[in-house]
């Protein structure tokens with residue numbers, strides 16, 4: 001049994017922290033939000049040099065084939081600095097998917113992902129209706145169930161269903177299909193952009209282009225789980241950043257002649273944040289060990305709610321300054337809001353935990 | 366990282382599971398806070414001790430197995446999964462024993478621990494006083510010097526199990542002139558001794574789960590002082606850490622409750638409460654994994670405060686969710702369907718109060734863990 005970081009893993013995290021600290025991520029984020037990805041991509045190249053983009057790539061394609069625990073360490077730091085760019089996709093889900101598909105698809109993109117030449121993005125409804133930063137990514141994939149329109153309609157999203165490849169566009173009371181169609185994977189054709197609450201996440205609809213696989217449900221499911229795990233780590237890192245920022249601010253900001261951190265209301269709110277983060281972390285590590293849908297979902301729920309609590313408390317502790325664009329708390333706050341909804345909502349993941357506990361079928365298999 | 370369990374631990378788990386399946390009471394014992402329940406629970410502890418299961422991590426010479434801490438977590442998981450009775454000896458086993466290992470003498474350990482394991486002595490804690498709750502250093506009960514020992518005067522209160530217990534441990538002021546955290550001495554005393562009056566107090570659930578203790582010259586021999594006279598605060602704080610953390614509330618009880626909650630939810634088919642059921646199960650799992658991680662890396666001195674905040678809220682979430690699932694049946698006491706949940710709920714309500722209130726714990730976390738200005 002080992003559920004704590006090795007010295008090597010702790011050093012890896014510290015190295016990435018220093019790298020990102022020195023990289024002026026706030027400026028790169030402002031540029032990214034304004035449509036200029038150049039400074040952000042420069043940071044990504046430095047991360048690639050440190051091995052981050054090679055972690056989930058198998059050795060035969062130039063990767064490090066690292067453990068999911070290493071991946072979690074890196075992803076937590078990306079969230080800790082609220083780095084712009086399709087992080088979960090580039091570092092976790094897309095390399096996992098391509099590696100599972102193998103063959104030409106793997107050959108074509110994995111070496112470029114490992115070396116950091118290309119960022120990757122993914123749309124996989126219903127968890128990921130949009131591909132983040134598809135205008136910047138060198139690889140955009142779409143994973144979907146072509147005749148899955150019925151499923152999506154049942155979950156109340158007819159417009160999303162109509163966008164799906166092979167969808168009939170019909171609405172209303174269709175459609176118990178006799179057998180669910182298999183999950184396919186396509187090269188995505190980049191469609192319309194929509195804005196995210198997080199200004200660094202530019203969201204794109206993807207249409208189906210070249211088909212890479214017609215029956216890849218297992219591979220897609222595992223890739224999405226790895227992405228959800230990475231997302232949980234990202235959320236935990238963002239939550240930790242907001243706690244640190246709020247603690248520092250509470251020590252310095254003086255009102256009524258004393259630092260606000262001396263007021264018990266402030267202390268107690270931040271103590272609750274610390275508790276949430278403290279007890280989310282072991283679930284994240286356990287999920288990195290087992291990678292079971294149940295454990296990944298538990299980690300995603302716990303990290304999302306710990307990060308959400310951190311966001312609420314950090315904003316409250318800062319008062320109005322925290323509400324400004326300039327101050328920068330919003331980089332984490334809006335990231336957390338976006339990621340609470342992506343890679344499976346907390347409702348999706350709670351339902352999956354209960355489904356596995358009561359032995360119902362896996363949604364992606 | 367890995368979640369691998371070694372063969373030794375797996376074998377231990379199997380042994381405990383098998384033993385409990387064969388020996389755990391089929392029906393719940395009468396309330397531990399009644400005369401017949403007291404007797405039944407002591408009887409049960411004797412059975413456990415016979416199998417060397419009452420304190421597996423203790424050294425062999427005191428009735429334990431010298432087992433690694435992981436075995437203790439495993440024992441707790443199995444014990445609660447099997448629905449084992451309340452541990453009547455828990456004040457002694459989980460709180461006094463660690464203090465004796467840390468600060469007691471060999472003579473005290475030899476004399477007290479085997480009797481504690483068999484529940485020949487059931488122990489009560491005597492910290493709180495009418496004017497010293499959260500502000501424990503405000504205690505006024507005193508011990509004055511006499512030939513070969515001390516005489517106790519004053520009043521303790523909210524002492525769990527004291528109604529039927531044999532002995533108690535707590536802090537007494539031995540130097541009234543010293544600064545409040547000094548001049549305190551950690552003493553053990555006999556609840557049946559002359560000069561001790563115990564008055565049981567009924568709790569929210571109706572049973573006399575705690576008691577007031579009036580002290581009027583009760584004698585304590587020097588052999589029953591733990592640590593040096595005047596050094597009691599430091600000694601007591603080591604027990605406080607145990608009281609808050611993993612040793613008082615191991616993950617096993619919450620995991621077992623979470624499993625029962627999921628079963629209850631499945632039977633109820635109540636989709637509106639699904640999210641809360643999942644959250645409670647996830648939190649129990651978090652507490653378990655956190656406990657495993659804590660075994661590898663000795664937790665910081667204030668980890669108990671983080672843990673106490675977490676388990677007390679978790680316990681409430683589990684029981685409140687269960688009662689909401691039971692709907693109108695939830696108010697029925699003593700029924701096989703709701704009774705356990707309702708009793709558990711009433712007990713869970715006290716969690717944020719005892720072992721240092723959650724407000725006090727939050728302040729400790731903010732000051733000592735986060736470093737906010739004091």
Ligand SMILES: Cc1cc2nc3c(=O)[nH]c(=O)nc-3n(C[C@H](O)[C@H](O)[C@H](O)COP(=O)(O)OP(=O)(O)OC[C@H]3O[C@@H](n4cnc5c(N)ncnc54)[C@H](O)[C@@H]3O)c2cc1C
Pocket residue numbers: 264489490491492493494497498499500522523524525526575715718719720721722723724725728
């Ligand atoms: C079921 C149960 C079993 C118990 N068993 C034992 C036992 O075996 N032995 C024993 O000695 N004691 C026992 N206690 C007593 C327990 O330790 C005390 O209740 C606890 O320390 C709080 O003290 P109090 O009740 O006097 O509340 P108070 O200290 O009066 O507190 C009342 C309220 O004020 C808040 N408060 C107090 N000070 C502060 C502060 N500085 N900042 C913010 N808020 C504050 C508290 O958090 C609480 O909400 C038990 C209590 C219960 C409920």
